[in-house]
Amino acid sequence: MTRNLRQQASDALTASGHYLWSGWGSLASLGIFLAIWELTAQQLGPLILPTPIEALTTLRGLFESGAAWPEIAITARRALAGFGLSVVIGSLLGLAAGVSMTASMMARPIITVLVGMPPIAWLILALLWFGAGDGTPIFTVFIACFPIIFVGAMQGTRTLDGQLKEVARMFGLSTWMKLTDVYLPHVVSYLFPAWISALGMSWKIVVMAELLSTEDGIGAALAVSRSHLDTAASMAWIVALVGTLLAIEYLLLEPLKRRVESWREFASSSN
């Protein structure tokens, strides 16, 4: 048993090592992208597009002067608040809707409307409702992420394998065991990818909302640098934003997603 555990731990460690190492492949693609950026910047001149080095130097300046961290913290707080709200409400409502066929049928057109509504339209409404402040970006993030999570949760519940339920009943599993061993792994395998897509989306939405509605945060800093025609600072903020997104995506979400999806693959291959 201990040996088995040790083997599992060492396998997981090897897999994580391989995954982390494969980050070099992503860096190679990024290097090629930066070369294209550099070439374009050289053709267009620094006023239109600064070179990657100029953008990175400006970004370093922003960090060294202490201007960057507070803005990043504010943006992160808003994005995470909106995202957290949509995770809680979207998951609960989605699960509930998935249990009943009627509720799913009813929810579908509403979700289509919510998904189809562009975030910028929500932003205008939010500005009217909440004014300039934390409320607007948080609400916009929440309402943009909500349908994604709702659909994920609903599908997770709807696609529960009827046969498995039957088997669980036949073996007389307790409700707790049914929940943790049969229902939860399946639902999570749908819910989790939805959370991940929503988290990625929340970062993009929050900056857009800040750009138009608030006086602090990365989005507002972008608006200021645009009004000063400071292309280097704009690019620096964009780099900071995309860098954070890449780090979250590749260091946190992708490894988690792999674990969850490997469970689903395992389940489907053993069926």
Add this chain to the structure above:
Amino acid sequence: MKIDRFWPSTANLWLCAFRSFFLLTAGHAVVAMAWWLGALAGLLPLPELPGGAIVWHAHEMLFGFAGASIAGFLLTAIIEFTGTPAVDRKTVQLLLGLWAGGRLCYLLAGWLGVLPAAVCDLAFLALLTARIAGPLWRQPSRRHLAFFHALTALTAIHAGFYLALWRGGDAMAWLLLGVGLMMILIVIALSRISMRLVNDVLERQGGIAAPYLARPPRRNLAMFAIGLFSAAEFFLPGNAVAGWLALAAAAALLNLLNDWHVGRALWQRWVLIPYLVYWAMALGYALIGLGMLAGSNWNSAGHHLLLAGAMALSILIVMSVAGRLHSGHGLDHRRWLPSAAALLLGAALLRAAASLPAFAGAYLPLLHSAATLWLVAWSLYLACSWRGLTGPRPDGGKGCDEAA
């Protein structure tokens, strides 16, 4: 021409094409480097050379030293991969003559002009390409056609080099393009050889479920990035675009190493030496890239890591494996091979350090110690492989057949 009529002991040399070429590779590594060192120290005369002494040194290492090893490897490997009959002795002798003619004519180019050297060197590559083209194209799957493409590109680059030399243009830029192509050729060749070597080691260790695979997408990304960098270095010399691409190439090479992280087997010489080839290559490109982006010129350091490190190590491992197996001996388990690899790696690192501004004060001692390690490494190869390459097959096999 029956050389063995006059010198009977050479008979075994003609059993297979690689024997003479591998000896020439190591011999040239020693002679050309010793001469270069002697000339730098002012002890040996260096005739007036077109393009200057540094171009000669770089050209000899690339097209003389590596050129001979490529000929030996391809003339042996392609017939093995495609199952075609061995190259006839006359073609091998003609190739050897052209190769040697190229070396001599270049040295005498101050008097003769560059044309004789160009004719010899280009005829050598053209003949080699023509000889391997048939088997590669005739093979139904055409799996190894990449060798043909690489060799054709190498011939074109060499022609460009001589044209630039003849016109008095920047011949070094063509040599740098050749370095990139050589790195691509190494990635192609190592992917073929490593599949066999690494899996043999894994198999011997037993109990490994997943075999080693040289995955084409990773390899292709690395070759693509190297190709992009070389093109940028050629068309936009000193530009930061090339710097980013060099970093991309370094990252792509490190990404390639993910195939090689196979556990304990990595510490076996057959796996570790090719693994170090990629490390040297990645470090070389990283140095070039960082230098370009930081505004410092670390090109020489980076290129020496690519050539004295990656290229020399890959030549050593290829010659040690192919040279032993196809002369009827089993794999060489003696200690000289890891020692020679360590010496070459040390030589590359010392030579790279010599070109870095941080060690500028110790330039000459570093240069001399790097060259000494290089000379010892290749002398070791010559001493330990001489009997295998010039002696009869111990297994009763014929020609280039692989040892049972």
